Amino acid sequence: MAKYEMLVGLEVLDDVVYSQYRTAMRPILEEKGGEFGYDFRVSEVLKSEVTECINRVFTLRFPSKSIMTSFFDDPRYQAVKSEYFSPSVGSFTIIRGYDVDECHF
Numbered sequence: 001m002a003k004y005e006m007l008v009g010l011e012v013l014d015d016v017v018y019s020q021y022r023t024a025m026r027p028i029l030e031e032k033g034g035e036f037g038y039d040f041r042v043s044e045v046l047k048s049e050v051t052e053c054i055n056r057v058f059t060l061r062f063p064s065k066s067i068m069t070s071f072f073d074d075p076r077y078q079a080v081k082s083e084y085f086s087p088s089v090g091s092f093t094i095i096r097g098y099d100v101d102e103c104h105f
Contacts, residue, residue, distance in 0.1 A: 002099045004065040005037065009054035011090035018056075021084030025077060032071040033063040052091035061100070 012018045029035070037059035045054050062068040071077060 002101050003061050003063055004068055004097065005059050005061045005100045006068070006097045007059055007095040008057070009042075009050075009052075009093040009095050010056040010058075011053040011092070012056045012088060013090045014088040017084055017088035021080060021088060024080045024084055028074060028077050028080070029060075029071060032067055032074075034068070034071055035061050037061050050093050052093055054093060057095075065097070 039058040040056065042055050042057055048054065060068075062071065
């Protein structure tokens with residue numbers, strides 16, 4: 001079954017507050033069936049298609065694109081974003097969004 005995944009780049013300015021954001025938003029994310037796939041701290045960007053700085057890259061996966069939209073539109077998520085994400089992140093870039101088929105090895 002296909003899922004919808006986003007590859008995201010951030011400029012995290014405050015790791016402590018950003019960690020609080022991750023903790024606060026995770027129950028909402030999991031309630032919607034979402035999950036993080038990969039998560040990297042990036043020390044050097046060799047090529048970019050945007051001018052914004054990127055020091056964190058991760059994937060975020062949802063059962064569908066419409067569920068992803070409902071997650072980001074959820075008033076509870078918006079409150080968490082306002083309290084923790086906005087003050088801890090300088091910029092964010094949606095690098096790509098795409099459908100993925102789950103592989104079972």
